[in-house]
Amino acid sequence: MQELINRLTEKAGISAEQATKSLETIKDFVKEKFPMLGGAVDNMFAATPETVAAAATPKTEEKPAESVMDKISDVIPGQAGEKVEEFAKNAAHKAEEVFDSVKDKLSGMFGGDKK
DSSP states (O other): OOOHHHHHHHHOOOHHHEEEEHHHHHHHHHHHHHHGGGGHHHHHHOOHHHHHHHHSOOOSSSOOOOOOOHHHHHHHHHHHHHHHHHHHHHHHHHHHHHHHHHHHHEEEEEETTOO
C-alpha cells in the first residue's frame, strides 16, 4: 500500500491523502467486481495508521521491497492469483494514466506549469 501511495504522490503530484482515497476507491471497485476475493483484497490493501502517516512524511531513503502487486499471487494461489495480480497491476497503471491526464487538464485550465 505504501509503495502505491508513494508512486501516486510522485507521479501524479497528488497528496498522500488523495492517493490513499484513490487506492480505497480502487480496492472497493475490485471487491465489488470480485466479491469472492474480498478478504484477499482487504489483506493486500490493508492500511495501518502508520502506513497513512508514513505516506504524509517524505522519505529520504527507500528500501527495495517487493511490491504489494507482486504479492497477490502469494495470497491467491494458482492461475486465479496471477490473473488478479495482472488485473491489479493494470488497474494501477490505468489509475496513474488517469491522474496524469487530470493533472494535465487542471494545470491547463488554471494556466499553471504541470511540474
